[in-house]
Amino acid sequence: xxxxxxxxxxxxxxxxxxxxxxxxxxxxxxxxxxxxxxxxxxxxxxxxxxxxxxxxxxxxxxxxxxxxxxxxxxxxxxxxxxxxxxxxxxxxxxxxxxxxxxxxxxxxxxxxxxxxxxxxxxxxxxxxxxxxxxxxxxxxxxxxxxxxxxxxxxxxxxxxxxxxxxxxxxxxxxxxxxxxxxxxxxxxxxxxxxxxxxxxxxxxxxxxxxxxxxxxxxxxxxxxxxxxxxxxxxxxxxxxxxxxxxxxxxxxxxxxxxxxxxxxxxxxxxxxxxxxxxxxxxxxxxxxxxxx
Numbered sequence: 001x002x003x004x005x006x007x008x009x010x011x012x013x014x015x016x017x018x019x020x021x022x023x024x025x026x027x028x029x030x031x032x033x034x035x036x037x038x039x040x041x042x043x044x045x046x047x048x049x050x051x052x053x054x055x056x057x058x059x060x061x062x063x064x065x066x067x068x069x070x071x072x073x074x075x076x077x078x079x080x081x082x083x084x085x086x087x088x089x090x091x092x093x094x095x096x097x098x099x100x101x102x103x104x105x106x107x108x109x110x111x112x113x114x115x116x117x118x119x120x121x122x123x124x125x126x127x128x129x130x131x132x133x134x135x136x137x138x139x140x141x142x143x144x145x146x147x148x149x150x151x152x153x154x155x156x157x158x159x160x161x162x163x164x165x166x167x168x169x170x171x172x173x174x175x176x177x178x179x180x181x182x183x184x185x186x187x188x189x190x191x192x193x194x195x196x197x198x199x200x201x202x203x204x205x206x207x208x209x210x211x212x213x214x215x216x217x218x219x220x221x222x223x224x225x226x227x228x229x230x231x232x233x234x235x236x237x238x239x240x241x242x243x244x245x246x247x248x249x250x251x252x253x254x255x256x257x258x259x260x261x262x263x264x265x266x267x268x269x270x271x272x273x274x275x276x277x278x279x280x281x282x283x284x285x286x287x288x289x290x291x292x
Contacts, residue, residue, distance in 0.1 A: 013037045013045070013057065023076070032056040038068045039075035039096070047080025054102060058084040065091035065115075074120055089113050092146070095120030102128045103140065112139045116146035116168075123150045130157040137183050139163075143170050143202065151175065156196065166201040173207040182217045195223035195252070199237050206239045213246030220252040221270075224260050234258055245269040254278055 010016035013033050016026045022041040027048040036059040039045060045067075047055050059066040066085040069075045074095040082102040083089040088111050089103050096119075103113035113129050116122060129140035137160045143149060144166040151172045156162030158179040163172055177196035196211045197204075199222070211221035221244035224237055236258035242265045244250040250267035253260050253276040267273045 017043060017045075025076075028055045028081070030055055032058060034058055034060055036062050036064055036066055036068070038070060039078070040070055040094075042074055042076045044076040045078050045081075050080060050100075054080055054082045056082045056084065059087070061086045063087060065089065067091075069094040069096050069119070083113075087111065088115060091115050091117065092119045092122060093117040096122055098122070098124045099126050102130075104128075104130050104132055111137075112142040114141045116141065116143045116149055119146035119149070121148075122146050123152070125150070125152045125154065128155045128157075129159060129162065130155075131159050137181075139183075142166070143168050146170070160194070161198045162196045164198040164200070165204045168202045169204070170202060171205045171207065172197060173205075173209065175209045177209060177211045177221070178213065180219055194219040195221070197222045199224040200226050201234055203235045204237050206237065206242060208241045209243070211242065211244040211247065211250075219247045220249040221247050221267075222251045223254075224252070224256055225254040226256065236260060239263070239265055241265060242267075248272065249275045251275070252277075 009029065010019065012035055013026065013028060014035055014037050017037060017039070020026050020043055023043070025044040025046055027046055029048045030053060033055065037045070037057065057066050065088045066083050067078060067090045069092045077097040077099070079100050082104060084104065090113065092114060098114070114124065124141065131138045140156045140159050140162045141151060142164050146168050148169045151163060151170060152174050154175045156175065156177045158181065160181050160183045162175070162177045180194035180196050182194045194217050197206060206222060222239060237260045239251065239261070240263045244265065244267045247270045250270040250273045251262065255278050
Protein backbone atom coordinates (compact mmCIF):
# COMPACT_ATOMS: atom_id res chain seq x y z
CA UNK A 1 0.00 0.00 0.00
CA UNK A 2 1.23 3.49 -0.89
CA UNK A 3 0.59 6.15 1.77
CA UNK A 4 -0.99 9.32 0.48
CA UNK A 5 -1.11 12.78 2.06
CA UNK A 6 -2.89 16.08 1.37
CA UNK A 7 0.06 17.15 -0.77
CA UNK A 8 0.12 13.91 -2.78
CA UNK A 9 -3.50 12.78 -3.03
CA UNK A 10 -5.03 10.24 -5.34
CA UNK A 11 -7.06 11.87 -8.10
CA UNK A 12 -10.06 9.54 -7.79
CA UNK A 13 -11.80 7.81 -4.92
CA UNK A 14 -11.56 4.46 -6.72
CA UNK A 15 -7.79 4.84 -6.99
CA UNK A 16 -7.50 5.63 -3.30
CA UNK A 17 -9.63 2.63 -2.34
CA UNK A 18 -7.56 0.34 -4.55
CA UNK A 19 -4.44 1.38 -2.62
CA UNK A 20 -6.02 1.02 0.81
CA UNK A 21 -6.05 -2.08 2.92
CA UNK A 22 -8.66 -3.79 5.06
CA UNK A 23 -10.05 -1.59 7.84
CA UNK A 24 -8.41 1.54 6.35
CA UNK A 25 -10.15 4.91 6.16
CA UNK A 26 -10.02 6.91 2.93
CA UNK A 27 -10.41 10.66 3.48
CA UNK A 28 -11.88 12.62 0.58
CA UNK A 29 -11.31 16.35 -0.02
CA UNK A 30 -13.97 18.78 -1.24
CA UNK A 31 -14.80 18.48 -4.93
CA UNK A 32 -16.97 16.57 -7.39
CA UNK A 33 -16.00 12.98 -8.16
CA UNK A 34 -17.67 11.68 -11.33
CA UNK A 35 -17.18 7.97 -10.75
CA UNK A 36 -18.61 4.82 -9.23
CA UNK A 37 -17.01 3.33 -6.13
CA UNK A 38 -17.29 -0.05 -4.41
CA UNK A 39 -16.53 -0.61 -0.73
CA UNK A 40 -15.33 -3.83 0.88
CA UNK A 41 -13.02 -5.21 3.58
CA UNK A 42 -14.30 -2.99 6.42
CA UNK A 43 -13.06 0.12 4.63
CA UNK A 44 -14.42 3.56 5.51
CA UNK A 45 -15.05 6.48 3.19
CA UNK A 46 -15.07 9.79 5.07
CA UNK A 47 -15.08 13.46 4.10
CA UNK A 48 -11.76 15.13 4.93
CA UNK A 49 -13.54 18.23 6.26
CA UNK A 50 -16.71 17.86 8.31
CA UNK A 51 -18.00 21.31 7.28
CA UNK A 52 -19.98 22.13 4.13
CA UNK A 53 -19.72 21.95 1.19
CA UNK A 54 -19.57 18.18 1.19
CA UNK A 55 -17.59 16.27 -1.44
CA UNK A 56 -19.94 15.10 -4.22
CA UNK A 57 -19.91 11.56 -5.58
CA UNK A 58 -21.90 11.61 -8.82
CA UNK A 59 -21.67 8.78 -11.34
CA UNK A 60 -24.06 10.54 -13.71
CA UNK A 61 -25.37 8.15 -16.35
CA UNK A 62 -22.86 5.41 -15.59
CA UNK A 63 -24.56 2.04 -14.98
CA UNK A 64 -25.09 0.94 -11.42
CA UNK A 65 -24.89 2.81 -8.15
CA UNK A 66 -22.57 5.70 -7.35
CA UNK A 67 -21.58 3.93 -4.10
CA UNK A 68 -21.94 0.17 -3.74
CA UNK A 69 -21.35 -2.27 -0.92
CA UNK A 70 -21.21 -5.79 -2.34
CA UNK A 71 -23.31 -8.53 -0.79
CA UNK A 72 -20.26 -10.57 0.15
CA UNK A 73 -18.48 -7.67 1.85
CA UNK A 74 -18.79 -5.31 4.77
CA UNK A 75 -17.82 -1.65 4.77
CA UNK A 76 -17.20 0.26 7.95
CA UNK A 77 -18.69 3.69 7.16
CA UNK A 78 -19.73 6.21 4.52
CA UNK A 79 -19.85 9.69 6.01
CA UNK A 80 -19.90 13.33 4.95
CA UNK A 81 -20.84 13.24 1.24
CA UNK A 82 -23.46 14.40 -1.22
CA UNK A 83 -24.27 11.29 -3.26
CA UNK A 84 -26.01 11.47 -6.65
CA UNK A 85 -26.73 9.27 -9.64
CA UNK A 86 -29.03 9.14 -12.64
CA UNK A 87 -29.43 5.46 -11.87
CA UNK A 88 -29.13 4.89 -8.12
CA UNK A 89 -27.04 6.77 -5.57
CA UNK A 90 -26.34 3.87 -3.20
CA UNK A 91 -26.80 0.08 -3.34
CA UNK A 92 -26.13 -1.77 -0.09
CA UNK A 93 -25.65 -5.52 -0.02
CA UNK A 94 -23.32 -5.76 2.99
CA UNK A 95 -23.00 -4.22 6.42
CA UNK A 96 -22.24 -0.49 6.68
CA UNK A 97 -22.78 2.63 8.80
CA UNK A 98 -24.16 5.45 6.60
CA UNK A 99 -24.30 8.82 8.32
CA UNK A 100 -24.15 12.60 7.82
CA UNK A 101 -24.65 12.45 4.05
CA UNK A 102 -26.98 14.28 1.67
CA UNK A 103 -28.96 12.38 -0.96
CA UNK A 104 -30.50 15.13 -3.07
CA UNK A 105 -31.94 13.04 -5.91
CA UNK A 106 -30.83 15.29 -8.74
CA UNK A 107 -31.60 12.58 -11.24
CA UNK A 108 -34.26 12.46 -13.95
CA UNK A 109 -35.38 8.87 -13.49
CA UNK A 110 -37.49 7.24 -10.82
CA UNK A 111 -35.54 5.36 -8.19
CA UNK A 112 -34.24 4.91 -4.66
CA UNK A 113 -31.55 6.88 -2.88
CA UNK A 114 -30.51 3.79 -0.91
CA UNK A 115 -31.54 0.23 -1.72
CA UNK A 116 -30.93 -2.28 1.05
CA UNK A 117 -30.56 -5.72 -0.51
CA UNK A 118 -29.40 -8.81 1.35
CA UNK A 119 -27.34 -6.63 3.64
CA UNK A 120 -25.74 -7.46 6.96
CA UNK A 121 -25.67 -5.05 9.89
CA UNK A 122 -26.80 -1.66 8.55
CA UNK A 123 -27.27 1.66 10.34
CA UNK A 124 -28.47 4.77 8.51
CA UNK A 125 -28.53 7.88 10.66
CA UNK A 126 -28.37 11.68 10.52
CA UNK A 127 -28.65 11.88 6.73
CA UNK A 128 -30.75 14.24 4.59
CA UNK A 129 -32.91 12.84 1.77
CA UNK A 130 -34.50 15.45 -0.49
CA UNK A 131 -35.73 15.86 -4.04
CA UNK A 132 -35.18 19.58 -4.72
CA UNK A 133 -37.08 19.39 -8.01
CA UNK A 134 -39.97 17.47 -6.41
CA UNK A 135 -40.27 15.38 -9.57
CA UNK A 136 -40.31 11.72 -10.48
CA UNK A 137 -40.96 8.88 -8.06
CA UNK A 138 -38.10 9.17 -5.58
CA UNK A 139 -37.93 6.99 -2.49
CA UNK A 140 -35.36 7.62 0.21
CA UNK A 141 -34.72 4.08 1.45
CA UNK A 142 -36.07 0.81 0.06
CA UNK A 143 -35.71 -2.19 2.37
CA UNK A 144 -35.95 -5.47 0.48
CA UNK A 145 -33.48 -7.83 2.08
CA UNK A 146 -31.63 -6.34 5.04
CA UNK A 147 -32.71 -8.30 8.13
CA UNK A 148 -32.72 -5.61 10.84
CA UNK A 149 -31.57 -2.19 9.61
CA UNK A 150 -31.56 0.71 12.06
CA UNK A 151 -32.77 3.96 10.49
CA UNK A 152 -32.59 6.90 12.88
CA UNK A 153 -32.37 10.68 13.02
CA UNK A 154 -32.75 11.26 9.27
CA UNK A 155 -34.65 14.01 7.43
CA UNK A 156 -36.87 13.12 4.44
CA UNK A 157 -38.34 15.96 2.35
CA UNK A 158 -40.36 16.13 -0.91
CA UNK A 159 -40.02 12.44 -1.78
CA UNK A 160 -42.62 9.95 -2.99
CA UNK A 161 -41.84 8.06 0.22
CA UNK A 162 -39.16 8.39 2.85
CA UNK A 163 -38.96 4.66 3.56
CA UNK A 164 -40.64 1.68 1.93
CA UNK A 165 -40.37 -1.59 3.85
CA UNK A 166 -40.82 -4.84 1.94
CA UNK A 167 -38.98 -7.26 4.21
CA UNK A 168 -36.90 -7.57 7.37
CA UNK A 169 -37.40 -6.11 10.83
CA UNK A 170 -36.37 -2.47 10.41
CA UNK A 171 -36.44 0.05 13.21
CA UNK A 172 -37.33 3.52 11.93
CA UNK A 173 -36.95 6.13 14.64
CA UNK A 174 -36.51 9.81 15.55
CA UNK A 175 -36.69 11.02 11.93
CA UNK A 176 -38.47 13.95 10.27
CA UNK A 177 -40.79 13.38 7.30
CA UNK A 178 -42.55 16.02 5.17
CA UNK A 179 -43.76 16.79 1.67
CA UNK A 180 -44.69 13.27 0.53
CA UNK A 181 -45.77 12.90 -3.12
CA UNK A 182 -47.89 10.12 -4.67
CA UNK A 183 -46.21 7.08 -6.19
CA UNK A 184 -47.29 5.94 -9.65
CA UNK A 185 -49.36 2.72 -9.75
CA UNK A 186 -47.33 -0.42 -9.14
CA UNK A 187 -48.94 -3.59 -10.52
CA UNK A 188 -47.21 -5.65 -7.84
CA UNK A 189 -48.37 -3.52 -4.93
CA UNK A 190 -51.33 -1.46 -6.09
CA UNK A 191 -52.15 2.22 -5.98
CA UNK A 192 -50.33 3.89 -3.12
CA UNK A 193 -51.06 7.45 -1.97
CA UNK A 194 -48.47 9.93 -0.88
CA UNK A 195 -47.04 8.49 2.34
CA UNK A 196 -43.95 9.13 4.40
CA UNK A 197 -43.49 5.48 5.41
CA UNK A 198 -44.97 2.66 3.32
CA UNK A 199 -45.14 -0.87 4.74
CA UNK A 200 -45.94 -3.73 2.38
CA UNK A 201 -43.84 -6.40 4.08
CA UNK A 202 -41.55 -7.13 6.98
CA UNK A 203 -42.15 -6.39 10.65
CA UNK A 204 -41.16 -2.76 11.13
CA UNK A 205 -41.03 -0.83 14.38
CA UNK A 206 -41.74 2.88 13.81
CA UNK A 207 -40.90 4.95 16.88
CA UNK A 208 -40.57 8.63 17.82
CA UNK A 209 -40.81 10.11 14.31
CA UNK A 210 -42.47 13.35 13.18
CA UNK A 211 -44.73 13.21 10.11
CA UNK A 212 -46.17 16.42 8.73
CA UNK A 213 -47.31 18.65 5.92
CA UNK A 214 -46.91 19.89 3.32
CA UNK A 215 -47.82 16.81 1.35
CA UNK A 216 -48.74 16.83 -2.32
CA UNK A 217 -51.98 15.06 -3.16
CA UNK A 218 -53.83 12.51 -0.99
CA UNK A 219 -51.47 11.74 1.83
CA UNK A 220 -50.84 9.49 4.81
CA UNK A 221 -48.18 9.58 7.48
CA UNK A 222 -47.86 5.78 7.55
CA UNK A 223 -49.48 3.57 4.92
CA UNK A 224 -49.72 -0.19 5.54
CA UNK A 225 -51.00 -2.51 2.81
CA UNK A 226 -51.22 -6.20 2.02
CA UNK A 227 -49.51 -7.64 5.11
CA UNK A 228 -48.37 -10.30 4.70
CA UNK A 229 -47.10 -9.37 1.24
CA UNK A 230 -46.62 -12.49 -0.94
CA UNK A 231 -43.14 -13.89 -0.43
CA UNK A 232 -42.25 -11.57 2.46
CA UNK A 233 -42.22 -12.67 6.10
CA UNK A 234 -44.16 -10.45 8.47
CA UNK A 235 -45.88 -10.51 11.84
CA UNK A 236 -47.34 -7.02 11.57
CA UNK A 237 -46.22 -3.46 12.27
CA UNK A 238 -45.76 -1.46 15.48
CA UNK A 239 -46.01 2.32 15.86
CA UNK A 240 -45.16 4.12 19.08
CA UNK A 241 -44.62 7.73 20.24
CA UNK A 242 -44.88 9.21 16.74
CA UNK A 243 -46.27 12.67 16.00
CA UNK A 244 -48.46 12.77 12.88
CA UNK A 245 -50.25 15.94 11.74
CA UNK A 246 -51.48 17.80 8.67
CA UNK A 247 -52.20 14.69 6.59
CA UNK A 248 -55.36 13.41 4.94
CA UNK A 249 -54.96 10.25 7.01
CA UNK A 250 -52.58 9.85 9.92
CA UNK A 251 -52.27 6.05 9.63
CA UNK A 252 -53.92 4.20 6.75
CA UNK A 253 -54.27 0.40 6.73
CA UNK A 254 -55.54 -1.46 3.65
CA UNK A 255 -56.10 -5.20 3.01
CA UNK A 256 -53.97 -6.27 5.94
CA UNK A 257 -54.49 -9.54 7.82
CA UNK A 258 -51.77 -8.94 10.44
CA UNK A 259 -51.90 -6.64 13.48
CA UNK A 260 -50.89 -3.00 13.20
CA UNK A 261 -50.39 -1.80 16.77
CA UNK A 262 -50.31 1.88 17.74
CA UNK A 263 -49.21 2.98 21.20
CA UNK A 264 -48.82 6.49 22.65
CA UNK A 265 -48.75 8.22 19.26
CA UNK A 266 -49.87 11.84 18.93
CA UNK A 267 -52.11 11.93 15.84
CA UNK A 268 -53.77 15.33 15.43
CA UNK A 269 -54.83 17.89 12.84
CA UNK A 270 -55.40 15.26 10.16
CA UNK A 271 -58.62 14.91 8.18
CA UNK A 272 -58.80 11.34 9.51
CA UNK A 273 -56.61 10.01 12.28
CA UNK A 274 -56.77 6.26 11.65
CA UNK A 275 -58.39 4.58 8.65
CA UNK A 276 -58.70 0.86 8.07
CA UNK A 277 -60.37 -0.29 4.85
CA UNK A 278 -61.05 -3.60 3.12
CA UNK A 279 -59.41 -5.48 5.94
CA UNK A 280 -60.36 -9.13 5.48
CA UNK A 281 -58.41 -10.71 8.32
CA UNK A 282 -59.05 -11.08 12.01
CA UNK A 283 -56.43 -8.61 13.28
CA UNK A 284 -57.47 -4.99 12.65
CA UNK A 285 -55.29 -2.13 13.91
CA UNK A 286 -55.29 -1.75 17.68
CA UNK A 287 -54.71 1.51 19.53
CA UNK A 288 -53.57 2.43 23.01
CA UNK A 289 -53.63 5.93 24.49
CA UNK A 290 -54.00 7.58 21.09
CA UNK A 291 -54.79 11.26 20.65
CA UNK A 292 -56.49 11.81 17.31
